[in-house]
Amino acid sequence: MRGKSEDQSVGAEATRKSPRPRPTTERELARESTLVNSCGRALAALLWFGFCSSACSSSVLDRSAPSGEHSCSASFATSVESFSPGPGPSFGRANLPGVVLGPPKGAGPINGSLDVVTLGNGGSITLGFAPNSIVDGPGPDFIVFENAFYAGGDPNAPYAELASVEVSDDGQQFEAFPCIASAAPYGDCAGYHPVYANPDSNSIDATDPSVAGGDGFDLAELGVTKARYVRITDRVDLTGTDGTFDLDAVSIVNAECP
Ligand SMILES: [Ca+2]
Numbered sequence: 224m225r226g227k228s229e230d231q232s233v234g235a236e237a238t239r240k241s242p243r244p245r246p247t248t249e250r251e252l253a254r255e256s257t258l259v260n261s262c263g264r265a266l267a268a269l270l271w272f273g274f275c276s277s278a279c280s281s282s283v284l285d286r287s288a289p290s291g292e293h294s295c296s297a298s299f300a301t302s303v304e305s306f307s308p309g310p311g312p313s314f315g316r317a318n319l320p321g322v323v324l325g326p327p328k329g330a331g332p333i334n335g336s337l338d339v340v341t342l343g344n345g346g347s348i349t350l351g352f353a354p355n356s357i358v359d360g361p362g363p364d365f366i367v368f369e370n371a372f373y374a375g376g377d378p379n380a381p382y383a384e385l386a387s388v389e390v391s392d393d394g395q396q397f398e399a400f401p402c403i404a405s406a407a408p409y410g411d412c413a414g415y416h417p418v419y420a421n422p423d424s425n426s427i428d429a430t431d432p433s434v435a436g437g438d439g440f441d442l443a444e445l446g447v448t449k450a451r452y453v454r455i456t457d458r459v460d461l462t463g464t465d466g467t468f469d470l471d472a473v474s475i476v477n478a479e480c481p
Pocket residue numbers: 335369370371383384467468469
C-alpha cells in the first residue's frame with residue numbers, strides 16, 4: 224500500500240514539475256526515473272526480505288546456542304538408549320519408549336502423574352536427545368520430571384521417590400550429580416519437586432525451570448559443558464512399595480540445536 228502511494232506521489236510531482244509538454248526524452252527520463260525508483264524500492268524490499276530471512280533465522284539459532292532460549296524443534300528426550308529395570312513395581316513399562324519422550328504430563332502440587340514408567344528398585348534408564356544436545360548455560364540446563372507431590376499440600380513434605388542423575392556426551396563416560404541426601408530437600412537428587420507443565424491441560428513451558436516444576440540440573444556443577452545423554456538410576460538404598468522412581472520426562476533448558 225505504502226509503496227504504491229509513494230509511486231503515485233512521485234508521478235504527481237513529476238507532473239507538477241512539467242506544466243508544459245517536455246521533450247520526449249525528458250518524459251521518458253521521468254518515467255524511467257519513476258521506474259528506477261520503483262524497481263529500487265522493490266529491490267530494496269527483496270534485499271531486506273533476504274536479509275531478514277537469513278538474519279532472523281540466524282538470530283533464532285544464536286538465541287538457541289549456549290544461552291538456550293527453548294527454540295529447538297525438540298527440547299525433550301527423543302530416544303530410550305537403554306533400560307535396566309529393577310525389582311518391584313513395573314508400572315508403565317508397556318508404554319515405553321513413548322511414555323518418557325516428549326513433554327511431561329504434570330499433575331500439579333498435590334497429585335502425581337500416571338504418565339510415567341517406574342524404574343523399579345535400583346533400575347536405570349538412559350535417554351538420548353538427538354539431534355540436540357544439552358549445553359551449560361545460565362542456571363539449570365535440563366529438568367528431570369518425576370511424579371512427586373506435596374503430601375497434604377505441604378511443600379516441606381514432598382512425597383519423593385529419588386534417583387541419581389548422570390550425564391554423558393559420548394554415551395560411554397558418565398558424570399554423576401551426587402544424590403546422597405536422606406532428608407528433604409534432597410539436593411542433587413531427582414524426584415522431589417512436583418510437575419506443573421502439561422501440554423494437555425496448561426501452557427506452562429516445560430523448558431522453563433522457573434515455572435515447569437521438576438528437578439533442575441546444572442552442568443556447571445560437574446564442570447561439564449555439553450551432554451547428549453542422561454542416565455537416571457533409582458536410589459537402591461530406598462526401598463519399599465513406594466520407594467522407586469517414576470520417570471515422566473526430561474526437558475532441555477539450555478540446548479544446542481544442529
Ligand atoms: Ca513417584
